[in-house]
């Protein structure tokens with residue numbers, strides 16, 4: 001990752017296991033735990049309660065020299081998806097928890113539950129079994145993975161990048177956490193952005209194509225992302241118990257051919273039940289492939305004296321999802337995405353509001369009441385002799401203001417953020433004759449607050 005505005009201190013902290021850099025007064029950063037294509041993950045400590053966490057620093061690609069506008073959009077979408085997916089899946093014991101999101105102008109920081117055991121990939125290398133687990137341990141790990149994936153599907157989230165590098169381990173008890181939802185898709189949009197999704201898959205799966213389902217390799221055909229996740233789980237199960245990949249070849253096209261024909265051989269130590277389950281998971285025909293909710297009924301799970309996977313199975317019991325149910329949450333994810341946070345977390349320049357008339361202002365105020373905020377703006381607009389039109393929903397609302405001369409118009413939006421905060425965004429669409437309105441806006445909305453958390457303004461629209 002290229003250096004960012006906090007890189008010297010971050011690098012110093014990363015050199016050892018000490019916690020020397022404090023991120024926005026909240027998290028002391030320690031050593032680097034891992035790196036992704038666009039991120040660095042640090043071990044960190046919450047200064048408030050001393051809790052150990054992981055901080056994933058994702059640099060926003062901004063320079064035209066290092067990325068195209070399409071790359072920048074794709075990177076932004078990855079962060080938005082990861083934040084929205086982790087929020088939606090919060091509370092499942094085998095999905096890594098998102099604890100906080102912070103941002104600077106150049107970097108988004110996801111504060112995650114710390115998985116002390118590293119990735120499943122590195123754990124496999126360190127196993128006494130020479131890179132593989134025995135069937136009881138593999139069963140325990142796979143049950144947790146299937147439970148996390150079933151939970152995600154039941155909430156309309158498809159991971160699309162299930163592989164051992166994205167499975168983290170915590171504690172000595174082999175507790176698995178599904179992580180890295182940067183490529184995930186939501187049920188509501190699954191077929192909306194098919195083209196984008198193929199682009200994303202094509203761009204990102206190049207590094208580890210061994211886990212990709214055959215149907216997702218057929219670029220012009222839409223595919224069911226849930227069934228593709230089940231295939232990837234099948235490859236993971238094979239790797240867990242075999243210690244090597246079912247489909248492998250130095251030549252990428254040859255590997256794709258093997259995947260599409262689902263040609264692989266079982267190691268001689270696999271039990272008949274395991275062979276049967278993997279055969280059902282790695283079925284090249286998505287429609288006959290075993291469904292995520294049926295996995296626990298397979299005889300391989302009836303081994304070891306029928307252990308109880310009760311809490312795990314509970315997540316699989318409602319595999320169908322109700323898209324409507326999640327609309328409100330999607331709305332929330334849209335309202336607060338990590339890049340919006342950058343907008344108000346990066347600067348604190350009040351001069352634009354008080355001095356020259358800016359085109360657009362955005363700020364955050366404490367308070368969870370959209371209605372009364374809009375009331376105040378509406379009242380101010382009327383006092384200034386502006387025509388006022390108002391639109392209001394549960395979590396957001398807007399006021400359109402227009403001067404009677406037609407020379408001034410502005411639009412103000414208020415969004416409810418988590419933790420009882422409101423984000424206010426005002427845009428001046430035309431005209432420049434009512435600076436008083438902007439100044440009053442500041443005083444009316446912020447003047448009574450003791451805490452002005454973060455503030456920024458943008459001169460250009």
Ligand SMILES: Nc1ncnc2c1ncn2[C@@H]1O[C@H](COP(=O)(O)OP(=O)(O)OP(=O)(O)O)[C@@H](O)[C@H]1O
Nearest residue numbers: 033034035036037038039041054112113114115180
């Ligand atoms: N919560 C966590 N606890 C401990 N280590 C973590 C955690 N999250 C990530 N890591 C480490 O950081 C590495 C990179 O994380 P992650 O895969 O989320 O990044 P990424 O940029 O999305 O990667 P990719 O390039 O695969 O998309 C992981 O492989 C792991 O070693």
